[in-house]
Structures are given as structure tokens and as C-alpha cells.
Amino acid sequence: MNMQSELITLAQQEAHNLVFQNYPDVVNIIEMCEMLGGISTKTAYKLLHENEISHFKIGRIYKIPKINILLYLNLFTFNFDRPHFDALPH
Numbered sequence: 001m002n003m004q005s006e007l008i009t010l011a012q013q014e015a016h017n018l019v020f021q022n023y024p025d026v027v028n029i030i031e032m033c034e035m036l037g038g039i040s041t042k043t044a045y046k047l048l049h050e051n052e053i054s055h056f057k058i059g060r061i062y063k064i065p066k067i068n069i070l071l072y073l074n075l076f077t078f079n080f081d082r083p084h085f086d087a088l089p090h
Contacts, residue, residue: 020070026063035069047072 023031032053033044045062047053054068 026065029062032064
């Protein structure tokens with residue numbers, strides 16, 4: 001990773017931290033939905049069931065550490081930074 005990439009990644013992390021500063025360190029499903037831009041609870045449960053976001057359960061209640069949502073968003077952002085090619089080079 002070059003210096004510019006590291007600075008961009010650091011800036012993204014700081015931005016996420018500022019945006020989510022009002023959320024507790026461990027959130028519930030509703031808070032997770034808000035943090036992910038208002039996704040439905042159905043989509044949130046799907047993300048958890050597919051282990052896209054690490055979580056734990058207390059009884060029947062899902063608990064999601066905020067850091068795991070930040071990690072998911074960074075991974076998601078990283079995937080869109082990759083170049084896209086419609087055809088194979090010849």
C-alpha cells in the first residue's frame with residue numbers, strides 16, 4: 001500500500017468515526033440499520049446470517065460491535081476502488 005492509499009484509508013476511518021460517534025460501542029439491529037444508511041431489518045439479518053458482519057447473540061438478541069460495522073464498510077469501500085474491466089485485454 002502506498003502513502004497516498006494509507007492517507008485515504010486513514011481519512012475514511014476518521015470520517016466513519018465522526019459519523020458514528022453518537023452510537024454505542026455495541027449496537028442492536030435497528031442501530032445497525034441506521035448506520036448502514038437505513039437498510040431494512042430483513043437485509044440486516046441477512047448480513048448477519050451470512051456472517052458478512054461479525055456479531056454475537058445474547059439470548060435471542062443480536063449485538064453488533066460498532067468496529068465490525070466499520071470494518072464491513074471499509075471492506076465494502078475497498079471493493080469499489082478496484083478497477084473494473086468489461087473485457088479481457090488482448
